[in-house]
Ligand SMILES: NC(=O)C1=CN([C@@H]2O[C@H](COP(=O)(O)OP(=O)(O)OC[C@H]3O[C@@H](n4cnc5c(N)ncnc54)[C@H](O)[C@@H]3O)[C@@H](O)[C@H]2O)C=CC1
């Protein structure tokens with residue numbers, strides 16, 4: 001099942017649980033606007049190359065639309081549509097005053113030079129600058145993009161609209177980025193993990209973890225789990241996977257990666273088959289890379305007791321059903337990885353106020369938002385008699401539906 005079908009299925013299930021009016025249900029699913037642009041750039045060798053860029057603006061009932069921009073070869077309209085929809089429910093679950101959007105360009109960022117990436121980002125921004133805005137749609141980083149990408153968007157957008165630091169979040173600190181945003185998604189994942197484990201009488205320091213993806217989200221989650229005494233026994237990325245049953249030295253692994261070396265060449269662990277990573281024995285599994293990695297082909301072999309969805313839609317509906325029958329507890333993406341967009345909200349607020357917060361305040365506020373969302377989801381689970389995914393979806397959906405009705409929706 002593709003990402004859009006899977007996301008829409010979860011949405012419909014939540015809508016039925018809430019007993020939403022069928023016309024309202026239909027209207028909430030349809031995106032506000034779908035943008036598709038051709039981005040043609042000169043390559044360093046003088047040839048021309050063209051890439052397709054997308055921005056899907058899903059819903060703005062609760063505020064400006066918000067969501068990352070992904071550079072990855074698998075980016076297509078359906079994938080971006082699904083991710084935009086997830087952002088609408090995620091911002092509502094986190095209870096921040098935003099709607100949802102997502103963007104992306106179908107490209108392999110690792111195969112483009114820095115100057116090619118800059119040209120591509122600037123051309124993409126030129127094509128969409130009239131349709132995004134500080135109070136309409138605010139992009140941020142996602143897979144394959146980072147603070148530098150946001151700096152290029154800010155600069156290009158500002159040529160048309162004047163200096164506009166709040167047009168993107170996740171930008172460099174020197175351009176108005178927030179302290180703590182780089183680590184925020186990983187830190188939020190750790191707060192979420194802590195809350196879930198505590199519910200079950202467990203702790204980070206008494207648990208073993210496996211992490212798929214060692215980029216922004218995976219590496220920060222690993223580092224913070226490690227600082228809190230968690231034992232990370234296996235890690236994988238696009239280049240391979242490694243394991244050490246005594247726990248991997250995460251600061252050393254981050255240093256190794258930052259020196260440009262592949263995971264499999266890390267001396268403090270043994271290599272393992274990448275397909276074994278997700279089904280290896282552990283307490284907590286954290287998918288921090290692509291969508292759909294837990295599916296009908298591997299779900300019945302998963303041995304983790306808890307899955308924290310740090311990636312967006314890592315579990316497809318077939319796997320969801322198999323895992324739930326096995327008693328595996330899944331903390332859904334629209335809550336588990338919301339720390340990034342929560343601190344993006346803090347960044348936007350700081351830009352609008354022209355006042356910078358210190359990092360302790362950012363992290364403390366992030367913890368408050370994550371804990372409050374967790375408690376709200378648990379209340380929904382109790383009142384709807386449902387699992388955590390449906391608890392999060394019904395929470396997000398009910399908030400968006402209420403805002404839509406209050407604004408005067410008519411069938
Ligand atoms: N960056 C952010 O603030 C947020 C990111 N997310 C989600 O978290 C996930 C990861 O995003 P980032 O860490 O930002 O991306 P990133 O580009 O920094 O890192 C991605 C990681 O995934 C690995 N990867 C890629 N393909 C893989 C494969 N086939 N098998 C195993 N590993 C693979 C890469 O090697 C890399 O380590 C995505 O699903 C993204 O949508 C969610 C919320 C916020």
Ligand SMILES: O=C(O)CCC(=O)C(=O)O
Pocket residue numbers: 066067068069090138139140141142169170312337338340341342344
């Ligand atoms: O920080 C943001 O605005 C969006 C982050 C994002 O794309 C996500 O949560 O999936």
